[in-house]
Amino acid sequence: MQPGGIIVDMTTSEPSLAKEIFDQAQRQGVSSIDGNVTVYPFSPSTNENTLQAPVSGGDVGAREATLSIMAGGDVDAIARVLPLLKLMGKNIRHMGGAGAGQHTKMVNQILIATNMIGVVEGLLYAYKSGLDLDEAIAAVGAGAAGSWSINNLGPRIAKRDFNPGFMVEHFLKDLGIALKESQAMGLSLPGLALANQLFVAVQSQANGGRLGTQALMLALEKLNNIHS
Template structure:
C-alpha cells in the first residue's frame, strides 16, 4: 500500500491525554487549522483546547470511531495498554486504515504488541516517544524518536513536524521506545551531576547563576543544566516532567537492560535517589527537585 501524507483535507486527528505535554502538542495541531477531537480523564484539562475549537469526546472509543489519526500521550504503560487494547479501547473501535501514534514513554514490548494487533486489523501504528519537557512541547521543539514501518513514518512525518523539530526514524516497532530509554539513561546520571554542581556552587560561596554562565556553554553543557538548573536555583520545582513518570521510565530501562544482561550503575543510583524523593512526597514535583536531597 502507498501511504499518502496523513494531513489531507479530511484529516480528523484524535488526541487522547491532555497533560503537561499533551495540551501544548494538541494546541499546535489545532492552531494549524486541523479538526482535533480530544479526550482526557479530567475534562477540565481540555477546556482551554475546546474553547480554541477542539471537539470534546466522552470516551476513547468515541475518538477512535471518528478520527483517522489518533495520537496518545498518557501516563504509564498500563494506561497505554488500556487505551489501545482494552474492550473500550482504540483498536476495538477504530476504522480500518486508521493511523495511531503513541507518544507516551512506554515499554518496547507493548509498542510491538500494539503494532502487531493494529496490523492484523488493517491499521497502522508508530511508537513515537518525545523528549524536551514542557518547554519543548510549548515551543514545538520536541525531539521525537519513532519506531514502526518506514512508509507509515513518512506519511505521519508532516503531523509530527507540527509538534517537534528533531524527528528521527529509529527502526521497526519498539525502536522509538528503546531510543527513549537511551535518552532517560543519559538524563538520569546527568541530573545527579547538575544538582551536585549547583549545591557545590552555593556551598563554596559562589553565585550559582554566574557559575551557570560559565559552565552551561562549555564541556559540561546539557539540556538539563541549561533548562533545569535555573529552576533549582529559583526554588521552582513545578513539573516540566513529573518525578513519578521519570521513576516509571527508569524502571522500564532497568528491566530492559537486565534482559540484555547489561549493568547500569548510574541508572540504579539515580532511581534510588528519585525513589527516596517520591517517598518524601515529591512524586508530583519536577525532576529538578532532586536538588532537595542536599538541602
C-alpha cells in the same frame, strides 16, 4: 478504525508493548508508530499502521513545538504522518521497527537521569563553596559541561523552583522500564540504578512525586544535611 489508518502512540512504555500493539494492528490491517495514544484516520488502503513516537523536550518543548520525536514502526507510515509530527517537534527521526522508538526514549531517560546527578552535585558544590549559582551556571553551561539540564533546569534550581516540567513520579515510571529492559539485555547500569534510588528518595518527601525532576536537588541536600 478503518483499514489504512495509522495509530500513533506517543506514550512512553515498554518496547515489548509497542511490538505487541504493532503486531495486533497488522492483524487488523492497521499500522502503528510506537507510543499519548493519538489516532489519526486516513483513507482506506490495504492495511493500517501503528507507529511508536515517544517525545523529549519537556514542558517548554511541548509549548513551542520543538520536541524531539523518536519514532519506531513502518517507515511509510511515518512518512504519512510526518506533517502532523512536524506540528509538535523539529527533530523527528525514524529509529527502526516496532519498539525502536521506545528503546531510544530509554536511552534519552538514562542520559537525563545520570546527567541530573551531575547537575545537582555540581550546583550543590557551587553553593557550599560560596559561588553565585546563576554565575556558575552561566560559566559552565557554555563549555564542555554544558547540557540541556544545566542550562534549562539549573536556573530553576537556583530559584528554588521545583515546579514540574516533567514529574518525578512519571520519570520513575520510565526509569523502571529502563532498568527492566537493561536487566533483560544482561546490562549492569549502576548509574541508572543510583539515579532511580535518588529519585525514589525525592518521591518519598511530601508531594515529592509531583515535583519536577530538578527536585533531585532536595534528595542531595537531605543527604548532606543542607537546608537551603
